[in-house]
Amino acid sequence: MLDVSRETSAEPAADQPHVSRETWGAAHAVAPETPIAQVARAAMAVQGHEDVWPRPKACRVISVANQKGGVGKTTTTVNIAAALAMHGQRVLVVDLDPQGNASTALGMERDSQTRSIYHCLVEDEEIRKLAQPVPDIPNLWCAPATIDLAGAEIELVSLVAREARLKRAFAAYDTTDLDYILIDCPPSLGLLTVNAMVACDEVMIPIQCEYYALEGLGQLLRNVELVKSHLNTGLSISTILLTMYDGRTRLSQQVAEEVRSHFGDLVLKTLVPRSVRVSEAPSYAQSVMTYDPTSTGAVAYLEAAREMAHRAEGISAG
Numbered sequence: 001m002l003d004v005s006r007e008t009s010a011e012p013a014a015d016q017p018h019v020s021r022e023t024w025g026a027a028h029a030v031a032p033e034t035p036i037a038q039v040a041r042a043a044m045a046v047q048g049h050e051d052v053w054p055r056p057k058a059c060r061v062i063s064v065a066n067q068k069g070g071v072g073k074t075t076t077t078v079n080i081a082a083a084l085a086m087h088g089q090r091v092l093v094v095d096l097d098p099q100g101n102a103s104t105a106l107g108m109e110r111d112s113q114t115r116s117i118y119h120c121l122v123e124d125e126e127i128r129k130l131a132q133p134v135p136d137i138p139n140l141w142c143a144p145a146t147i148d149l150a151g152a153e154i155e156l157v158s159l160v161a162r163e164a165r166l167k168r169a170f171a172a173y174d175t176t177d178l179d180y181i182l183i184d185c186p187p188s189l190g191l192l193t194v195n196a197m198v199a200c201d202e203v204m205i206p207i208q209c210e211y212y213a214l215e216g217l218g219q220l221l222r223n224v225e226l227v228k229s230h231l232n233t234g235l236s237i238s239t240i241l242l243t244m245y246d247g248r249t250r251l252s253q254q255v256a257e258e259v260r261s262h263f264g265d266l267v268l269k270t271l272v273p274r275s276v277r278v279s280e281a282p283s284y285a286q287s288v289m290t291y292d293p294t295s296t297g298a299v300a301y302l303e304a305a306r307e308m309a310h311r312a313e314g315i316s317a318g
Contacts, residue, residue: 052088053309059175062182062238063196064204068216069187071208072243074101075278075288077184079298081106082287083305085140089179092131095145096166096192098152102184103144107135107285110146118148121165121195122155127173136290153191162191163231167199189223197227202238207259209245209252209271214259237266239311241304245271270304272297 064077074097081091094117095102103110109132110116119125120143127143134140156162166183175181183196197203203224207213221237228235240263246252260267272278275297281288288298 053084053306055089055179059178060180060202061170061175061200062180062202062204063185063193063200064182064206065185065193065196065220066205066207066217067187067189067193067220068208068213071213072206072241072272073097073187074105074184076204076206076241076243076272076301076304077182078102078105078282078287079278079289079301080305080308081140081180081182082134082137082289083302084180084309085134085137086289087305087309088139089309090139090177091141091180091182092127092178093134093140093142094127094166094181094183094196095142096149096196097145097184097186098147098150098192099186100145100147100149101282103142103146104285105282105287106140106142108132108142108144110144114144114146116146116148117143118146118152120169121149121152122159124169127169135285137287149192156191156195163194163198166195167232170199189220193223194227194231197224197235198231200232201234202236204239204241205237206241206243207255208243209255211251211255214255239308240267241270241272242267243272245273247273268304268307270300270307272300272304275300 064073064080066073077093081093085091093102093106095108096117100110115125115130117127117130120127120130130143131141132144134142156165159165161168170181181200183200185193185196205217205220207217224235224237240259242256242259245256256271273296275288275295277292277295278288278297281291284291288295289301292298293302
């Protein structure tokens with residue numbers, strides 16, 4: 001399969017006069033600011049780590065949540081975390097989804113003996129002992145999920161302060177060594193997601209640019225308000241990211257316009273397009289940032305992470 005960002009040739013340089021414009025062809029006479037040129041520059045930035053983004057004053061704990069499945073929660077968590085780590089941030093990913101897709105994408109070795117976030121919630125295991133370094137990406141760690149987590153919601157019901165188990169684990173963890181904790185939530189509004197919202201300061205909502213993605217968003221917002229009112233007064237929706245954008249369709253444009261008109265500055269300027277490379281990366285136990293940093297998906301997540309890093313903390317939904 002050809003990848004445009006890798007296989008498409010650029011126009012010959014000006015110091016090669018033996019290649020005429022007629023020979024090169026008018027169809028290939030491109031301006032310096034083409035999308036391909038932008039992709040190439042951004043890829044160089046990813047690979048070269050050309051700058052270190054500003055660190056937050058304190059560790060930002062962000063839940064990536066949406067009860068609708070297939071909107072890009074795990075993909076967003078993994079790739080935002082990788083992009084942040086590649087630019088000088090110290091990041092911990094907490095995989096709170098029983099499917100464990102974030103753990104897979106970050107190359108975590110898991111078997112029946114693996115200690116996972118389940119043991120933290122149910123057995124009070126320290127997160128520091130669970131976190132594993134992510135291969136090939138310095139400054140990035142992952143607290144993995146295993147299939148045991150599937151039964152955690154049932155086991156949590158009988159435990160004291162069941163909604164605050166993850167918060168208590170974070171309180172016992174010295175977060176001065178971290179800049180970000182990103183929590184990948186399951187596609188539901190059960191006890192695991194509530195634990196994430198009680199433990200975090202900010203909620204990031206990926207929204208797929210399709211009609212059904214808007215359905216159920218109201219319920220998610222109501223749940224955030226309920227948690228804020230009763231369990232975590234410091235909780236706020238700080239970031240909304242539009243994913244799976246297809247500029248060829250009017251529907252994607254309409255959804256993007258609708259979300260921006262309603263949520264304003266909470267919505268990142270960056271749109272994450274549909275990308276084959278983004279879908280392929282987890283099968284190689286990688287984020288797209290390392291699998292193919294020249295792809296449009298990698299460039300989009302890089303820019304989204306850059307926006308997040310440069311945003312002020314504590315943006316509220318109100």
